[in-house]
Ligand SMILES: [Mg+2]
């Protein structure tokens with residue numbers, strides 16, 4: 321944690337913690353996933369003065385809640401875009417793509433202003449803003465984003481709440 | 487275990503990270519549910535606020551391997567060879583071997599993962615579809631497959647594809663700094679950005695731009711959307727393209743995820759249908775720049791350029807006053823877009839008019855040709871001093887344009903000739919035309935006819951007039 325000298329003084333500890341929260345919460349680490357919230361500080365080590373700038377770097381050990389989807393995990397997500405290739409969905413910061421290969425064969429793509437996948441009897445429909453339950457089959461965690469490949473071609477997967485029928 | 491590890495130097499920090507991961511993987515080995523634990527609480531050691539990105543990458547691939555191991559543990563009954571547990575290197579081999587068993591062709595990728603099997607792909611292949619979603623790529627076979635299924639669906643709805651250019655076709659934009667004193671008045675006449683659906687002149691101060699929509703464009707889009715699935719395809723950058731799409735389609739009815747900008751093309755200074763998920767035999771293109779579509783001229787309906795702002799006129803070498811400076815505009819009901827809409831209707835009608843049989847075998851490019859050939863049907867044209875003397879006449883663009891419009895072109899005068907095209911009323915052929923009561927028209931007559939897909943009134947293109955030069 322690198323700090324400007326103006327933060328030094330009586331509130332140093334609070335300043336370090338609040339800067340840590342600002343810098344880390346909401347970001348994504350390739351190793352651990354999306355940092356949701358910092359839950360505790362384990363310890364703050366000795367500061368190291370940076371030559372020439374007066375900035376000081378403090379090693380901070382902290383605990384946090386992270387979100388990182390894993391292969392095989394079942395997630396609930398909101399559909400953001402539907403097209404002929406499949407659909408995109410979001411679960412918090414996670415971007416999930418479900419290709420039409422992984423949508424049940426009885427669901428067919430319907431184009432129009434509100435593109436959707438619908439069963440032949442019209443009973444189930446996936447469109448923008450639908451909530452779906454899907455299974456993650458691949459993940460990639462970047463410095464800033466998490467990409468996932470999902471499937472709904474399995475038992476108990478698919479729409480859990482259809483805004484059109486709400 | 488540690489000696490097997492391919493990772494990192496002896497830095498204690500890295501070692502700690504390695505242990506961290508190893509500990510994690512051991513706990514998961516015992517139970518597949520342990521994966522869940524990773525989601526809940528995790529202690530993180532951060533040495534400084536600038537974590538080494540490379541290190542993160544390394545660790546990620548390590549995690550990746552570990553995950554392979556996990557899934558192997560879960561399916562231990564199936565995978566007979568379990569020596570992978572001792573070495574990361576051999577694990578990698580295993581994962582490759584098992585992938586070949588499943589025979590996934592990896593038809594496309596999202597964030598470099600296969601869209602079907604979820605596997606991380608080493609090589610990026612195929613075409614990027616960034617305009618649909620960041621990180622999406624599709625292989626050629628998959629594009630063909632999607633086009634084939636999509637065309638069936640589309641033809642069922644009696645629709646074709648229409649690709650629309652932005653600048654000079656649907657609208658005209660200018661940089662604010664390029665506005666002339668005569669255009670200053672526009673700044674007080676702009677329409678509200680709150681509800682753009684009714685306006686046509688917009689000040690986009692955050693982009694230092696002013697944009698004027700072409701007259702009739704809203705009706706055009708509404709009507710065309712009944713017959714076509716529409717794309718925007720511009721040589722502008724993505725930010726500009728999306729901003730223009732908002733003005734043209736505030737309800738996001740027409741162009742949702744179908745806005746292609748120069749950032750998405752596969753070739754510089756060229757527009758291509760390879761990034762369009764539509765079959766070429768069902769695509770029509772409206773664009774004012776023919777050269778952008780070298781490979782798809784048969785799909786193209788060339789548009790007369792819409793120059794509203796002075797900067798646009800100057801850019802194309804016109805020294806006349808612009809529409810904006812003259813406080814004028816294109817005619818709403820008889821302008822370019824209204825005329826072209828009629829052409830589109832006609833083409834659409836012909837394409838779908840016969841029985842429903844063999845719709846997929848039809849080619850809109852053929853229909854386009856046929857409709858174009860009707861325009862000057864029955865005209866016989868002789869050119870006089872339009873081409874340089876040594877120039878092979880039948881190679882001149884006006885000659886070919888006239889023929890594409892259905893006219894017959896000739897170099898000889900005879901009674902069957904209907905039009906003499908010349909810039910000079912004094913040439914021998916021009917005088918012959920006047921003497922024999924044939925039309926004598928300026929070359930602009932052919933160009934205008936070509937833009938409007940309708941034989942233009944000859945009187946407006948008489949040779950003495952200089953208006954069209
Ligand atoms: Mg253009």
Ligand SMILES: [Zn+2]
Pocket residue numbers: 590591592593600601602603604605
């Ligand atoms: Zn695959």
